[in-house]
Structure formats: C-alpha cells, structure tokens
Amino acid sequence: MALAPVTAPPASVDGFVKQFLENLNLERGVMLSSSSANDQYMALANTVRDYLIARWLEDQRRQKVAQAKGVCYLSAEYLLGRQLDNNLLATRLTEIATDALAQCGIDLDELRQQEVEPGLGNGGLGRLAACFIDSLATLSVPSIGYGIRYEYGIFRQTFENGEQIEQPDAWLTLGSPWEFPHPENAQTVSFGGHTETYEVDHEGEKVTRSRWIPSWNVQAVPYNYMVPGYHNGRVNTLRLWRSVATNSFDLSGFNSGDYEEAVRAQTYAETISKVLYPEDSTPQGKELRLQQQYFFVAASIGDFLDHMLAPGYDLTNLPNRVIFQLNDTHPVIAVPELMRVLVDEKGMEWDAAWAITQQCFAYTCHTLLPEALEVWSVDLLGRLLPRHLEIIYRINDEFLLAVRKRFGDDEMRIRNMSIISEHPNRSVRMAYLATVAGAKVNGVAELHSQLLRERVLPDFDEFYPGKFTNVTNGVTPRRFIRLANPGLANLITEALGAGWTVDLERLRGLEAFAEDPEFRAQFAEVKAANKRVLSEVLLARDGFELSEDHLLDVMVKRLHEYKRQMLKVLHIVTSYESIVSGRVKASDMQARTFIFGAKAAPGYAMAKRIIHLINAVGSVVNNDPRVEGKLKVIFPPNYNVTLAERVVPAADLSEQISLAGKEASGTGNMKFALNGALTIGTDDGANVEIRQLVGDDNFFLFGMAEPEVEALWAKGYKPAEFYQADESLRRALDLIASGAFSGGDRSVFEPIVSNLLYDDRFMVLADYATYIEAQAKVDLAYADQDAWTKAAILNVARSGFFSSDRSIRDYIERIWHTPPAL
Ligand SMILES: *Cc1c(COP(=O)(O)O)cnc(C)c1O
Numbered sequence: 105m106a107l108a109p110v111t112a113p114p115a116s117v118d119g120f121v122k123q124f125l126e127n128l129n130l131e132r133g134v135m136l137s138s139s140s141a142n143d144q145y146m147a148l149a150n151t152v153r154d155y156l157i158a159r160w161l162e163d164q165r166r167q168k169v170a171q172a173k174g175v176c177y178l179s180a181e182y183l184l185g186r187q188l189d190n191n192l193l194a195t196r197l198t199e200i201a202t203d204a205l206a207q208c209g210i211d212l213d214e215l216r217q218q219e220v221e222p223g224l225g226n227g228g229l230g231r232l233a234a235c236f237i238d239s240l241a242t243l244s245v246p247s248i249g250y251g252i253r254y255e256y257g258i259f260r261q262t263f264e265n266g267e268q269i270e271q272p273d274a275w276l277t278l279g280s281p282w283e284f285p286h287p288e289n290a291q292t293v294s295f296g297g298h299t300e301t302y303e304v305d306h307e308g309e310k311v312t313r314s315r316w317i318p319s320w321n322v323q324a325v326p327y328n329y330m331v332p333g334y335h336n337g338r339v340n341t342l343r344l345w346r347s348v349a350t351n352s353f354d355l356s357g358f359n360s361g362d363y364e365e366a367v368r369a370q371t372y373a374e375t376i377s378k379v380l381y382p383e384d385s386t387p388q389g390k391e392l393r394l395q396q397q398y399f400f401v402a403a404s405i406g407d408f409l410d411h412m413l414a415p416g417y418d419l420t421n422l423p424n425r426v427i428f429q430l431n432d433t434h435p436v437i438a439v440p441e442l443m444r445v446l447v448d449e450k451g452m453e454w455d456a457a458w459a460i461t462q463q464c465f466a467y468t469c470h471t472l473l474p475e476a477l478e479v480w481s482v483d484l485l486g487r488l489l490p491r492h493l494e495i496i497y498r499i500n501d502e503f504l505l506a507v508r509k510r511f512g513d514d515e516m517r518i519r520n521m522s523i524i525s526e527h528p529n530r531s532v533r534m535a536y537l538a539t540v541a542g543a544k545v546n547g548v549a550e551l552h553s554q555l556l557r558e559r560v561l562p563d564f565d566e567f568y569p570g571k572f573t574n575v576t577n578g579v580t581p582r583r584f585i586r587l588a589n590p591g592l593a594n595l596i597t598e599a600l601g602a603g604w605t606v607d608l609e610r611l612r613g614l615e616a617f618a619e620d621p622e623f624r625a626q627f628a629e630v631k632a633a634n635k636r637v638l639s640e641v642l643l644a645r646d647g648f649e650l651s652e653d654h655l656l657d658v659m660v661k662r663l664h665e666y667k668r669q670m671l672k673v674l675h676i677v678t679s680y681e682s683i684v685s686g687r688v689k690a691s692d693m694q695a696r697t698f699i700f701g702a703k704a705a706p707g708y709a710m711a712k713r714i715i716h717l718i719n720a721v722g723s724v725v726n727n728d729p730r731v732e733g734k735l736k737v738i739f740p741p742n743y744n745v746t747l748a749e750r751v752v753p754a755a756d757l758s759e760q761i762s763l764a765g766k767e768a769s770g771t772g773n774m775k776f777a778l779n780g781a782l783t784i785g786t787d788d789g790a791n792v793e794i795r796q797l798v799g800d801d802n803f804f805l806f807g808m809a810e811p812e813v814e815a816l817w818a819k820g821y822k823p824a825e826f827y828q829a830d831e832s833l834r835r836a837l838d839l840i841a842s843g844a845f846s847g848g849d850r851s852v853f854e855p856i857v858s859n860l861l862y863d864d865r866f867m868v869l870a871d872y873a874t875y876i877e878a879q880a881k882v883d884l885a886y887a888d889q890d891a892w893t894k895a896a897i898l899n900v901a902r903s904g905f906f907s908s909d910r911s912i913r914d915y916i917e918r919i920w921h922t923p924p925a926l
Contacts, residue, residue: 115155115197120204124151136208142278144210145218148201149188149281155195156330160339167246171414173424173922174246175915178401178438179233179431181380182251182342183225183258185745187282187329188216189587190238194332220275221746223257224344226384227662228577228771229470231745232548233431235580235771235908241333241340242582242606243912244925248412250404252396253283253327253344256379261703261742266719268741270382270706284328285346289411291326291403292350294318295395299491315448316491322347322373324403334582334606345403347376383705384662385476394437394480394488401438405445419450423463427920430467430542433478433534439465439541440495448491454498466919467538467545468575470768472555473666479531482524496532500524503540507567521563539564539571544919548577549769549790551810573918576790577769578908581608584775589753591630592779592900599623608907611900618897621890628893631754631780638754641747648738650697655886658781659759660701660743660751663711665866666766669702670714670856672759673721674872675879677836679735680725685835690732694883697736699751701743710859715739717853720845748772753779756892757882760785761875763866765810767791774906780896782885784878786871790906797902802895804885806878807871816870823861826869833872837861 128139128147139147167174192198202212225231233249240247259270296319303310329342349370375392376399387393408426409419417425430436439461446457471477486493500523511517519526523536539545539561547553553574557565565572586593586605596604599617604610617623639650650656659672676698682688700718704711722737740747758776760767760783767789777783777794785791786807795803808816827833837857839845846852860868886892904910916922 115195115200117200117203117207120151120197120200121207123154124148124204124208127151127154141214141218144205145188145215146279146281148205148212148215149191149219152188152191152195152197152201153281153330155197156191156332156339159332159337160330160341163339164341168412168414170246171417171425172246173920174248174412174426175240175920175922176404176408176426176428177233177236177240177247177249177431178404178428178435179230179249179251180397180400180434181225181230181431182222182233182237182249182344183227183230183745184222184234185231185583185749186216186219186221188219190583191282191330191332193582193587194334196335218278220278221744222275222280223273223744224251224254224380226258226380226382228769229384229432231579232577232771232908234745235578235583236912237331237340237342238334238580238582239578239908239912241331241338242336242580243909244333244336244338245912245916245922247340247922248408249331249340249342250400250407251342251344252377252380252400253346254377254380255346255374258380258703258744259382259706263715263719263739263741266723267716268704268706268712272379282329283344285325286328287323287325287348289326289407290323290348291345291406291410292321293324293347293399293402293406294321295398295488296320297490299494313448313451314491314494316444321350322376322399323350324399326403326407343404343407345377345400347373347399349373382703383707385471385473385664385666386705386708387476387478388707389478389480389484391484391488394484397434398437398441398489398492401435402441405438405441409445419446419452420456420460422460426464427543427922428465429915429920430465430538432468432470433538436467436478436534436538436541437489437492439537440489440492440499443495443499444491447495458499458502462541463543465538465542467535467542469535469538469545469547469552469556469560472552472560472766472768477560478534479525480534482530482532485532493532496523496537499537499540510567517563521567535561536564539568542571544573545571546573546575546915546919547768548575549793550574550576551765551787551792552768552789555765555810575911575914575918576793576905577771577774578906578911579771579774579778580908581605581778583749584752585778588749589630589634589779591633592627592753595623595626595630596900604904606909608904608909611904612902614897614901618894618901624890624893624897627780627897628889631756631893631896634753638750641750642738642740646738646740648740650738651695651733651736654695654697654736655756655882656699656754657696657757657759658699658701658751658755658776659761660699660748661770661772663702663704663708663715665710665714665864667762668866668868668871669700669718670860670868671761671871671875672698672700673714673718673840674833674836674868675876676721676725676735676737677839678832678876680721680728680731681835681839682832683734684728684730690730690734693734694886695734697738699755700737700739701747701751702739703743710855713853713856717840717845717856720853724845748775752776752781755779755781756886756896757781758783758785760788760791761807761871762786762788763871764788764808764813766866774903777899777903778906780900782882782892782895782899784875784882793905794903797905798899799902802898802902804878804882806874808867813867816867821864821867821870823864823867823869826872827861830873832876833869 127150324345331340547556642648758781760773784804843850
C-alpha cells in the first residue's frame with residue numbers, strides 16, 4: 105500500500121492551535137491546564153517541526169534521486185544558537201504561532217526563553233559553520249552538514265569575585281525537540297590494533313594489500329536536525345554523531361562474566377561525544393580529541409557512501425558527486441580515512457584512489473597563529489589509527505618525491521614541506537596534509553589568504569599554483585538582522601522592499617536614505633529601542649541597568665591575547681585615571697558604557713587573569729563617585745549566540761582591535777557593521793574589507809599595519825620603550841600595578857603588567873597611543889549625533905557583502921563547482 109506523502113498542516117491560527125494542543129496531549133502527555141512552560145515549549149517546537157517535515161522528506165528524496173554534486177560540510181563545531189525563532193521565521197509562522205498561543209493564554213516570548221541554545225562550538229569558527237548551513241539551505245545547494253552531538257557544549261561561565269568559573273553545559277537535560285535520532289543507521293567506528301599485509305590475485309598477478317585489524321570500536325548514532333532555507337521551502341540536514349558502545353562489546357564482557365567491565369566499556373565509548381573541548385585557537389593534542397575527530401569523520405564518510413549514493417555507484421565518479429569541505433584541520437583525518445576505504449575496503453589501486461581523494465576535499469584554514477596549527481604526534485596517531493599513519497606516510501613519501509623532482513634535492517625545502525615534522529617530536533602537520541590533499545585551500549579574508557600564501561605556506565603556493573584562494577567569511581542576515589534586530593529589519597523593508605534578506609547587496613539602496621532626516625530619526629530611534637531591550641535583558645539576566653545617553657562601546661568575542669582585550673582595558677583605565685587625577689572633569693567627558701563578553705579557555709591562565717582584571721576595573725570604576733556615572737564597565741557572564749543577538753543591535757561602537765596579521769577574519773565585526781555600529785579597528789582580518797567598503801570617514805582606523813608589525817618584530821619589540829615614552833600609558837599601567845583594582849594587592853595583576861612590559865607577542869603597548877587618539881575621535885564624532893547616525897546608516901548600506909550567502913556563492917564558484925539549485 106502506498107502511503108500518501110506527508111503534507112504540512114494548514115497554516116492558519118486554528119490549524120496551529122489544534123496541532124499544538126494535540127502535540128501537548130500526544131507527545132507530552134499533559135493537558136494545557138496542567139502543562140509546564142517546558143511542556144509548552146516542547147509542544148510548540150514539535151508543532152513547528154510538523155510544518156517542516158514534509159519539505160524535509162521531499163528534499164532528502166530529491167537529493168537522492170538527482171545524485172547531483174553536493175557539499176558535505178565537515179566541522180567539529182556548530183554554534184547554532186536557539187532554533188525556535190529561526191524555524192518560525194523560515195516557515196513564516198511567527199505571527200500565526202503568536203496568535204495561536206495567545207488563544208491558549210500563552211505568551212510566545214516566554215516560551216522563547218525556555219530554549220537552551222545548543223552551544224556546540226567555541227566561537228567564530230563554530231558560528232561560521234552555523235551561518236553556512238543556513239545559507240546552503242537558503243541557496244538550495246544540495247548539501248549536508250556533519251559534526252558531533254556533544255552532550256556538553258561550551259561551558260557556562262559564571263564569575264566568583266570577578267574570576268571565571270566554568271559550569272557544565274547540560275543543554276540536553278530537558279530534552280531537545282529539534283533532533284531525530286536514528287540508531288538503526290549507526291556507523292561502526294574502529295580504533296587501535298595493528299595492520300597486516302596479505303596477498304591477493306589481481307588480473308593473474310599476486311599483489312600485496314594492507315588491512316587494519318582494530319582492537320576496539322564504538323557505534324556512531326546519527327541525530328538529524330532540520331536546516332530550513334529562508335522562505336524557499338527547502339530543508340537541508342545537519343547530522344550530528346553521538347558515540348555509544350557497540351552491542352558486541354557489551355555482550356562479550358557480559359558473557360565472560362565481567363558485567364562491571366562491560367558497563368565501564370559503555371561509559372568509555374560514550375565519553376567520545378561527551379564534551380566539546382573549550383580551547384579556541386590552541387589545540388591541546390589530547391588523545392580524546394583525536395578520537396573525536398576520527399569518530400565523526402569516519403562516521404560521516406561511511407554514512408555518505410552507504411546512504412547518499414545510489415546503489416552500485418561507481419566510486420571513480422565520486423568527485424562528480426561530492427566535495428568534502430574541511431572546516432579547519434579538525435576533520436583532516438578524513439583524508440587518510442577516504443583513502444583507506446577506497447584502497448583497503450573497495451579494492452581500488454592507490455593511484456586511482458589518490459586521484460579521487462585529491463578532488464573530493466577542500467580545506468579552509470582559519471588561523472595564522474603557529475600554535476593553532478594542529479599537529480598530532482606520530483606516537484599517538486600510530487597507536488590510535490595505525491593504518492591511517494601508514495597511509496599518511498605513503499602520501500608524504502610520494503609528495504616529497506614530487507617535490508624533489510621539481511626542485512631537486514633541496515633538503516631544507518623538503519624538511520619544511522614534509523607532512524611529518526621531526527621536531528620537537530615526530531608529528532603529523534594536519535594543515536600540510538590538508539593542503540596536499542585538498543583540491544583548493546582557502547583563507548577566510550583577503551589579508552588572511554594573502555598572508556597564508558606568503559608567510560605560512562609559501563612553498564606550497566609555489567608548488568601548487570592556483571590551489572590557494574580566498575573566501576571572505578560572512579554571517580547570515582536571517583539570524584543577525586531579521587531575528588536579532590526586527591526594528592532595523594522593518595525599517596529596511598519599508599525603505600527597500602522585502603528582497604534584501606536573501607540579496608543583501610540591496611542594502612546599498614539605503615545610502616540615499618542616509619541623507620533623509622526623517623529616516624535618520626527613525627534609524628536612531630531603532631538603535632535607542634534596541635538599547636532599551638538590551639537594558640531589560642541585562643537587568644533580568646545579571647542585574648545591570650544601562651544608563652541612557654551613554655555611548656555603547658562593545659567588545660564581545662573569545663578572550664585571547666591576540667584579540668587584545670587588554671588594549672580596551674588600558675583605554676578604560678586611562679579615562680578613569682584622567683578623572684581621578686583631576687586632569688579631566690567627569691562632566692566634560694562623553695559618557696560611555698563598556699560592555700565585555702568573553703569566555704577564556706579553562707587552561708589559559710593569562711586570559712583568565714585578564715577576565716579578572718576587567719571585572720576588577722569595573723567594580724572600582726562603577727563605584728567611584730568621582731566618575732559621576734560617566735564611565736560604566738559591564739561584563740555579563742556567559743557570552744553566547746543568544747546574548748550576541750541582543751548586544752550587537754544595541755551597540756554604537758564595535759571594538760575590533762586585534763594585532764594586525766593575527767585575526768584571520770572575524771565575523772563579529774561583520775555583525776556589528778550590519779547592525780549600524782561604527783568600528784574602531786586595526787587593519788586586520790575582514791576589518792580591512794569592512795573599512796574599504798564603508799569608507800574611511802565611517803570607520804576609526806588605528807594601529808600598525810601588518811608590514812609594520814612584522815618590521816617591528818624583526819628589529820626587536822621593546823615594550824618598555826613605549827612605556828617610557830608615553831606619560832598617559834605610564835599612568836594607566838602604574839595604576840594597575842599599584843593594586844588600585846585589587847584592594848592594594850600588587851601581586852594579583854602583576855603578571856599581566858610585566859607581560860605587557862617585557863614580553864607580549866601581541867604588542868599592546870605599541871598600538872596604545874594611536875588607539876587612544878582614535879578613541880578621542882570617537883568621542884568627538886559621537887557628539888554630533890546626526891552625523892553619527894548618518895555614518896551608522898552608511899555602515900549598514902555598504903556591508904551587504906558580508907552576507908554568508910555571498911560567501912557560499914564564492915565557495916560554489918571558486919571551489920565546489922556544484923550545480924545551481926536543484
Ligand atoms: C560571532 C560570534 C563570535 C565570533 O566573534 P569574533 O569577534 O569574530 O571573534 C564568537 N562568539 C559568538 C557567540 C558569536 O556570535
């Protein structure tokens with residue numbers, strides 16, 4: 105019997121009410137009158153899901169039938185943010201749901217607050233993956249995202265006496281209504297053991313082949329998430345893997361009478377997807393992390409080959425069917441895994457398999473920091489994945505042979521290009537492996553891609569002409585304008601019509617409106633309203649209240665020395681010191697509120713100390729009557745996507761002050777410009793492109809350019825010279841060193857001060873003077889509110905380039921060559 109295809113329920117208020125109440129009864133087993141807020145949220149989420157499912161099933165069927173080339177996005181992180189609002193927006197159900205819930209006596213806004221955001225990422229890299237799958241769905245690109253369903257995402261941050269405390273992020277406690285587990289489609293992922301060779305008959309000849317005899321395995325269970333496109337009726341899939349013990353493992357333990365051992369094995373298997381590593385840009389080389397990486401890419405490749413290909417698919421055509429995009433080096437072990445599957449399991453010749461593999465991968469590099477370039481010790485890799493290590497050695501041997509052929513026996517060059525590094529320990533350079541295997545390698549902003557070619561991988565650029573390219577990052581305008589800033593979204597739609605949400609270059613049309621006083625007034629009112637909303641959120645969340653008429657100066661991002669939160673602190677301390685020393689009257693000062701948001705990796709002592717200092721400066725500055733409330737420092741804990749959606753639309757000034765050449769791109773910078781904040785920033789990452797687009801008059805540039813940084817470093821950076829030469833800097837640093845922010849205890853922040861004075865790879869003191877100068881220009885500019893608003897409008901109008909839709913179009917054109925929408 106053929107079942108009728110699922111269809112979406114009627115999109116009417118009555119239909120929605122009916123579906124919602126049914127879900128409350130049938131899925132939650134409660135009546136409306138006795139339901140909790142969580143019951144109601146779950147039933148609402150289920151109802152929204154019901155509207156998406158028919159499309160989702162249809163899209164899966166279509167993609168399978170068409171067998172067109174598609175994208176597998178491999179990422180260890182997806183920093184998704186809340187799902188409910190995004191899914192309501194995609195299905196145009198927001199109004200209907202609001203009215204339907206009101207009929208049931210429920211406020212939709214209260215249910216929104218029930219959702220715990222899945223924090224399955226650290227920061228920019230994970231958020232980028234989330235923006236990209238949104239754009240892939242919106243552009244109807246045949247694609248699937250693969251990743252890990254961490255049971256605990258990025259830690260929840262709290263402060264105790266100003267110091268960071270990490271709490272586990274138990275985001276699944278109340279259940280996740282957006283996921284569909286499919287244990288029947290589990291993949292087995294193996295580890296350990298040894299390899300052996302054996303002989304087979306191949307066309308009458310004996311040939312030697314290798315195989316892997318692993319010693320243990322786990323099951324990877326897929327959890328599917330719907331990824332709806334915006335108003336296009338498409339729904340893609342995000343497939344996240346959870347590790348569980350294999351049945352056989354379990355039983356063998358039980359049969360041999362060792363029940364406890366069997367249970368322990370289960371627990372061990374489940375640790376693989378238990379927790380997200382909270383290190384941002386400094387990988388720790390831990391065994392469990394390598395297990396996680398192999399776990400999810402092996403499951404993903406197995407899943408793709410088993411379930412996405414037509415039965416009997418000729419694997420020599422694989423490059424016409426799929427491109428695996430590697431989001432940083434975390435999934436790069438997928439390269440030897442595909443080789444292993446093709447050669448050992450499918451019986452393909454090495455050369456044929458390598459030719460296929462080299463066309464099926466592309467690699468996105470996300471860093472320039474040498475310590476962030478992932479390496480795995482040969483020891484560890486050989487123990488955990490012995491066959492993969494053999495494959496890597498062979499790839500490297502053949503690669504270096506080709507290098508010798510081209511450049512002769514230039515041993516220095518060979519050593520520099522080898523995928524295997526010998527010092528300090530023998531290890532595998534994952535970025536090199538990705539570069540050798542990838543059809544394309546891209547950086548994430550123009551400057552970053554240039555430095556990648558010239559500084560990080562110049563030999564590879566020479567060896568592989570045309571392999572390196574750039575795709576500047578982007579952010580989704582659905583989440584970061586439509587949802588986060590409905591006031592601005594409405595204003596834009598009134599001015600330009602509705603199409604801008606999927607064609608962000610149309611924001612250019614706002615340039616003309618910058619000249620219109622009435623539009624400027626409306627724009628300024630939207631900003632003021634967003635500040636009021638933020639104030640309410642912060643009051644409810646942390647007990648902070650924003651003062652009116654303050655310039656809102658925001659620095660939100662991971663805490664890292666290269667991002668230079670310390671430079672911001674020195675600016676605040678300088679302003680504060682100028683008041684308490686009597687040199688500046690508080691009443692003459694432009695009132696400012698500084699908002700910080702930042703998590704530090706739990707093992708990163710300097711970063712945690714800087715968090716402590718920010719809180720300490722805040723509690724002194726905020727409570728000193730001499731300041732007359734003109735300076736406020738607030739640091740709401742646990743910066744995440746949900747908070748970003750509130751802070752970004754309210755900001756006047758966006759702080760993007762990394763040392764030039766260290767921030768690969770940044771995406772926070774784009775969110776702020778698109779929401780009408782002006783940027784104070786260095787010529788780093790995508791700031792360069794933002795400044796070029798919005799114009800120098802609408803951007804506060806300061807600091808050394810990258811070549812100057814390089815030159816200063818080469819000649820020897822002596823921070824104490826900057827300290828000696830600049831009285832204002834001396835006063836600020838001395839005040840911190842004096843214990844003024846640590847109850848007189850000079851030792852607390854001494855490590856920060858001495859690092860800035862005698863070490864500091866990130867040259868905070870070298871950029872201090874120009875930063876303070878640029879901040880003075882900010883004060884002056886802000887005094888002319890109307891001119892400021894005009895500049896803010898121009899920032900929005902000229903930032904359409906930073907839509908992640910444009911990024912995805914660039915990937916299609918420069919790297920993927922996937923066909924247009926199915
Ligand atoms: C956008 C975003 C980031 C990245 O910010 P950068 O300033 O580019 O480092 C980090 N965390 C969250 C929650 C974000 O939304």
